[in-house]
Every structure is written in C-alpha cells, then in structure tokens.
Amino acid sequence: MGNQSYLLEIGKKTASINADARALQQTAIYILLPLALVILLIQIVYNRYLLKPLGYIIRSRLLKAGFPFNQQVGKLKSSTYDFLYLDESISRLMQQINYAFEKEREFSSNASHELMTPISILQSKIENLMADDGLTDGQYKKLEATMHIIRRLKKIVNALLLISRVENSQFAHQDVLKLNEIIEQAVEELQHRVAQKEITLQIQLSPVSVKNVNRDLLFQLFYNIINNAIKFNKTGGSIYITDQQLNYKSYTVFIEDSGIGIDEQQLGEIFYRFKKGTTRIEGYGLGLAIVDSIARHEGIILNVESQKEKGTKFGIIFGENHL
Ligand SMILES: Nc1ncnc2c1ncn2[C@@H]1O[C@H](COP(=O)(O)OP(=O)(O)O)[C@@H](O)[C@H]1O
Ligand SMILES: [Mg+2]
Numbered sequence: 001m002g003n004q005s006y007l008l009e010i011g012k013k014t015a016s017i018n019a020d021a022r023a024l025q026q027t028a029i030y031i032l033l034p035l036a037l038v039i040l041l042i043q044i045v046y047n048r049y050l051l052k053p054l055g056y057i058i059r060s061r062l063l064k065a066g067f068p069f070n071q072q073v074g075k076l077k078s079s080t081y082d083f084l085y086l087d088e089s090i091s092r093l094m095q096q097i098n099y100a101f102e103k104e105r106e107f108s109s110n111a112s113h114e115l116m117t118p119i120s121i122l123q124s125k126i127e128n129l130m131a132d133d134g135l136t137d138g139q140y141k142k143l144e145a146t147m148h149i150i151r152r153l154k155k156i157v158n159a160l161l162l163i164s165r166v167e168n169s170q171f172a173h174q175d176v177l178k179l180n181e182i183i184e185q186a187v188e189e190l191q192h193r194v195a196q197k198e199i200t201l202q203i204q205l206s207p208v209s210v211k212n213v214n215r216d217l218l219f220q221l222f223y224n225i226i227n228n229a230i231k232f233n234k235t236g237g238s239i240y241i242t243d244q245q246l247n248y249k250s251y252t253v254f255i256e257d258s259g260i261g262i263d264e265q266q267l268g269e270i271f272y273r274f275k276k277g278t279t280r281i282e283g284y285g286l287g288l289a290i291v292d293s294i295a296r297h298e299g300i301i302l303n304v305e306s307q308k309e310k311g312t313k314f315g316i317i318f319g320e321n322h323l
Contacts, residue, residue: 003094003282013134015169016027026030026171026260050080052078053076053077053078053083053110054083054086055089055193055256056076057076057083057087057090060073060074061073061087061090061091061094062090062134062296065094065102066102067097068097068098068102069094069095069098070095070098073091073126075087078225079167089244098155099241099250105164105167106170106267107135108160108163108164109161109165109168110162112160112164112286113158113161115157116154116157116161119150119153119154119157121243122150122153123147123150123151123154126143126146126147126150129143129149130143130144131146133224146210150233150240153235154286156284158285158287159274159284159287159289160292161291162220163273163286163289165299166203166217166290166292166294166297168294169297169312169314171214171216171217171297172214173212173213173214173217173298174212174299175214175215175217175218176209176210176211176213177209177210177213177218177219178207178208178209179205179206179208179209179210179253180207180208180242181239182202182218182219182222183198183203183222183226183253184203185219185242186219186223186226187201187203187226187314188264189223190226190227190230193227193230193231194230194239194280197233197235197236197237198235198236199230199233199235199236199237199239200237200238200239201236201238201239202238202239202240202241202281203240203241204240204242204243205241205242205243205253206243206245208243208245208323210251210300210318210322211322212299212322213298213322214297214298217294217297217298218289218294218298219290219314220291220294221290221294221300222253222293222316223289224257224287224288224290224291225239225255225288225314225316226239226255227259227287227313228253228287228288228312229256229259229312230257231258231281231283232259232277232312233257233258233260234258234260235257237257237258237259237311237312238257238258239255239256239257239258240254240255240256241253241254241255241256242254242256247321248320248323249320249323250318250319250320250323251317251318251322251323252303252315252316252317252318253315253316253318254313254315254316255313255314255316256311256312256314257311257312257313258310258311259310259311260278260308261307261308261309261310261311261312262277262304262306262308262312263306263308267304267306270288270293270304271288271289272285273285273286273289273304274286274289275289296315297308299319299321299322300317300318300319300322301315301316301317301319302316303315303317
C-alpha cells in the first residue's frame with residue numbers, strides 16, 4: 001500500500017494438513033501394498049518359470065544319476081542359452097567320467113587276465129623243477145620260497161580278476177538262499193583258525209531267506225568279513241554273528257569281533273584296494289575291496305563301526321528287493 005511492500009502468506013490450517021496426510025497414507029496402504037504383493041507374486045511365478053530348466057538339470061542330471069551314469073536322460077528344452085550350455089557341459093563331463101571309468105575297468109580286467117597265463121606257466125615250471133630228484137636241500141628250499149611268492153602273486157591276481165568280473169556284471173543274481181546256511185558254511189571253512197586262536201564264536205540267526213542274490217558271491221562276502229574278524233582278533237577273543245529285521249523292509253546281519261579295531265582315519269579307506277592297516281599281519285588289502293564290489297553289485301549296504309582296541313562291528317544290510 002502506497003510504496004510500502006507487504007508479504008502475503010497463504011497457509012493451511014493444521015487440521016486440513018493432517019486430513020491430507022491421512023488420505024495419502026490410506027492411498028499408500030490400499031494401493032501400494034497390494035501392488036507390492038502382486039509384483040512379488042509375479043516375480044515368484046516368473047522366477048519359477050525362468051528357473052525351471054535349472055531344477056530339471058539338478059533333478060535329472062545330478063540327483064537321480066547313479067554311477068556309472070548309464071541311464072539316458074532326455075535333452076533339456078529351454079530357450080535360455082546359459083541353461084543349455086550348463087546342461088551340455090554337465091552331460092559332457094559325465095560322459096568323460098564314464099569313459100575314464102570304463103577304460104580303468106577294461107585295463108584292470110585285461111591286465112589280470114594277461115598276468116594269469118605267465119604266472120600259471122611259471123608255477124608249473126617250478127613244480128617240475130621241484131620234482132627233480134637230483135636237487136640239493138638248499139636248492140629245494142629256494143624253489144619252495146619261490147613257489148610261495150608265486151602263490152601269493154596268484155592270489156592277488158585272482159582277487160583282482162574277481163573284482164573286475166563282479167564290476168563287469170559277469171555274475172547273475174537270481175538265487176534264493178537261506179543266509180544262515182551260507183554263513184554257517186563260511187564259518188565251517190574257517191573253523192580251524194577259530195580253534196587255533198581260541199576264539200568263542202556264536203551264531204544267532206533267524207532262518208531268513210533272501211532273493212535276487214548270487215550264492216557264490218554272497219559266500220565270498222561273508223567269508224572275507226568273518227576271516228577278518230578272526231585275523232584281527234585277539235587270542236581268546238570273541239565273535240558274535242547276529243541279525244535284526246526291520247518291518248520286512250530291511251534285514252541286517254551283524255558280525256561283531258573283539259579284535260584290534262580300526263581307527264577313525266583308517267575307517268574311510270578299508271574298502272579301497274591294497275589298503276591295509278598293520279603291516280604285522282599278513283594280507284593283501286583286497287578282501288574288503290572284493291566285499292565292497294560284491295555289495296555294490298548285489299545292492300547290499302555295508303555299515304562299519306569300530307573302536308580301537310575294543311573291536312569292530314560290520315552290518316550287512318539287505319533291502320526290500322532281497323526280502
Ligand atoms: N574286523 C577287523 N578288525 C580290525 N581291522 C580290520 C577288520 N577288518 C578289516 N580291518 C582293516 O581293514 C584292512 C583291509 O582289510 P582287507 O581288505 O580284508 O585286507 P587284509 O585282510 O588283506 O589286510 C585290514 O588290513 C585291517 O587293517
Ligand atoms: Mg582280509
């Protein structure tokens with residue numbers, strides 16, 4: 001007014017500001033929240049859809065695959081290049097592992113076959129030499145020592161040959177048999193060693209029959225485990241052979257000894273070829289490698305618990321397909 005300048009401020013009452021804010025908050029709650037939920041939902045569904053090929057790869061290639069990877073799995077259908085690439089790489093890797101495994105299997109099978117012939121020839125040549133009347137005592141003793149080594153060699157090669165024959169599935173498994181009979185037969189064959197070591201051996205088994213197994217291989221499996229229970233036992237020790245049946249779905253035979261036990265670190269390696277504990281006790285470290293390959297072939301699960309200086313307990317578990 002006049003030359004005087006005035007500042008005109010136009011404001012709202014706090015009450016009307018509050019009312020606006022409330023309206024805004026309501027909009028946020030009623031519109032933004034459902035919107036966020038819808039977006040989240042779309043994202044979940046979309047991710048599921050997008051990641052479906054990955055789920056397929058994990059399920060069909062990795063989870064279901066049992067070694068050796070022989071089963072045929074269909075090609076992945078996806079438009080995403082990365083998934084196709086991943087699927088192809090995993091398939092290729094599996095093929096390479098299979099190929100390497102086959103090669104190794106073929107090699108050990110051929111090597112043991114090829115070794116057997118010269119060893120047998122060597123054995124019969126030494127036998128002929130030993131039959132010679134003109135030998136001195138010293139010469140005869142040396143030949144005998146050589147013969148001992150050849151027998152050892154033959155046992156090793158025979159064991160390797162057996163493993164490779166089992167791994168090449170050269171044994172049918174269609175026998176039905178009573179387990180207690182097989183076990184008693186194995187114990188019978190080892191009886192002289194049980195007596196020698198003054199071991200108390202007790203068998204408490206129910207007359208359970210198993211099917212889809214190979215009689216000779218099963219005998220070998222029990223023989224090797226019981227043989228170890230004697231071999232690694234103390235003089236005057238004990239062996240208990242018992243069983244347990246779980247609701248007709250699984251049947252377990254336990255072979256428990258009071259022997260020297262196996263330490264934890266060694267426990268993971270006892271089924272490997274040529275792995276053996278003490279060098280004091282004679283052995284080739286192939287007994288349990290044979291047991292392992294037989295168990296895999298027959299679909300039997302093995303369980304070992306052991307305590308150093310206390311003893312070892314083997315569980316031989318038969319599943320539904322055997323009962
Ligand atoms: N019942 C057992 N008690 C203690 N140690 C055992 C028993 N069974 C196996 N082992 C250990 O596992 C190793 C591998 O066994 P195995 O393959 O039968 O070979 P080997 O009997 O020729 O030594 C043995 O050398 C031994 O150290
Ligand atoms: Mg053994």
